[in-house]
Amino acid sequence: MAGDLASLRRGWTVTLHGERRIWTLSLTPLSQAVAQYIEAVLIEGRQDQIDSIEIRQADGVRSVMHIVPAPVAKPAPDTPR
Numbered sequence: 001m002a003g004d005l006a007s008l009r010r011g012w013t014v015t016l017h018g019e020r021r022i023w024t025l026s027l028t029p030l031s032q033a034v035a036q037y038i039e040a041v042l043i044e045g046r047q048d049q050i051d052s053i054e055i056r057q058a059d060g061v062r063s064v065m066h067i068v069p070a071p072v073a074k075p076a077p078d079t080p081r
Helices: 005-011
Strands: 012-018 023-029 038-046 049-057 062-066
Antiparallel strands (some): 049 062
């Protein structure tokens, strides 16, 4: 995907719902070969952050991955030697 919308549209119907504050990007495969396995991919987010990716398979199975920002690691205090 790498920000190349033209390349993405060669294999998928791309639909964006919502607004910058909260949005859903829906990808539906154009190829019947892919559509026999994947019904849709839904990517949900807020601003420039992705919150979840859902894959809906053609057989009714769905997988959802929730994405949360990693906590910022605090540096360890200096230990005297």
